[in-house]
Amino acid sequence: SYRLWVLVSVSMVCSQLAQDPKLKDGYNAMGFSQGGQFLRAVAQRCPSPPMKTLISVGGQQQGVYGLPKCPGESSHICDWIRKKLNSGVYTDIVQKHLVQAQYWHDPLNDDLYKKHSLFLADINQERVVNETYKKNLQLLDKFVMVKFLQDSVVDPADTEWFGFLKTGQAKETETLQESVLYKEDRLGLAAMDAAGKLDFLGTEGDHLQFTREWFNAKLVPYLR
Template sequence: MARTMEALFVVLTVTIAATYHVDAAKNASLPLVLWHGMGDSCCNPLSMGNIKKVIEKRVPGIYVRSLMIGDNVADDTINGFLLNSNKQVDMVCKKIASDPKLQNGYNAMGFSQGGQFLRAVAQRCPTPPMNNLISIGGQHQGVYGFPRCPGDNSTLCDYVRKLLDLGAYVSFVQERLVQAQYWHDPMNEDEYKKYSIFLADINNENVKNQTYKTNLMKLNKFVMVKFLQDTMVDPKESEWFGFYKPGEGNIAYPLQESQLYQEDWLGLQKMDKAGKLVFLSSNTDHLQFNLSWFEQNIIDKYVK
């Protein structure tokens, strides 16, 4: 009888432990990868460093990796202006693939230009798998203006403006200036498609890369945040994958009216109909979101 009770105790213990581990696995949050925007760095205590802390406090035990593009914070900041976008994406793909804590999948959150860069990661590097892609103010159809820079990078901003004035599609500028690589001139769509080395490629505007489409459609959710009072991104509709109509610099169209959507170059139409696209807004200027809004609408719904 004693042996029977002991055996029963062992069975119950193993069953309870197994149930606990299954429940824990279900409740555990996926790791999160962050990519900062132009003029910022991975670890600025007033921006990305603080965002990382907010997420870690809201989701105890979560692994958050804030990407550093380069060997130090100074390089990270400068590379946001001057390191070819394709090289940055390649670098990040390798970082993610070599991080043992990300091997079972992860969520990704990009701020401003980090949004479209992480989308390129999803399309080009599906292993390990990205679950939710959260783009906060990302410019997925590019920009047609450079009104101001964030932070204290006035020297770099002046340099960027001078290069863009020379011509965003001049090979020297296009190859070396990050912002030129997602510059989208609606007044000359043919030139944009011909010379854009990054944005036109990841948007499948020339050769239709089926792999890009297949990989993007693997996302569970593609969340896009638009800032309704944005004074930095021109046009702000780009944050929801809209843009100016061809030949227009004032009239914008939504994603659903674009050729990209209607011909489904990236699978966005299918994703939209499947409920995978999420369009959120903040009635503020660029990246000036309220912390409680961020916690309730982003962290609680798409990170936890």
């Protein structure tokens, strides 16, 4: 099952990191697209060796509620497909076997999402607050989030900065700072923000479209 795959993968990565003597004093991590939330799960679950900087490049930190190249708010057909997906995405078999279902976040059925999302709702502390997750994430020196300003693949694109659609509807978005996760500080992000540990970078272009020059100028310095 995918849930088992995630648990095994995170556990396997944790074991590999712990066994590498070169990483004993810490390391930096960079995840592209869904790799951004996978590596955040590693940071939350595996504090040794310590992850120092986490760079999420276009990561869907609050999940998605839309199809690539098909934003529901501007197309009746896309919206119809999206609603059809909702009818089955939180079933046990889909959650366990479809990767994309793990970061599908339905704002119209918030209780269903929180109850049946096996991966995202867990690492985002939306059922119960795991104090270990919260403590471990705050061990980061920096959590850098990159948003692609013309992203047509990730919907809503605000998820790349940990924002999302306001609960109960599918048109208006809210920033991380406006969310319950932040106001209740369920992940420790508000404390990290106050300490200057959160960096929000924006870049022109579609999903994962960037130049070598931009990468070297904006991201490489975090890795030094």
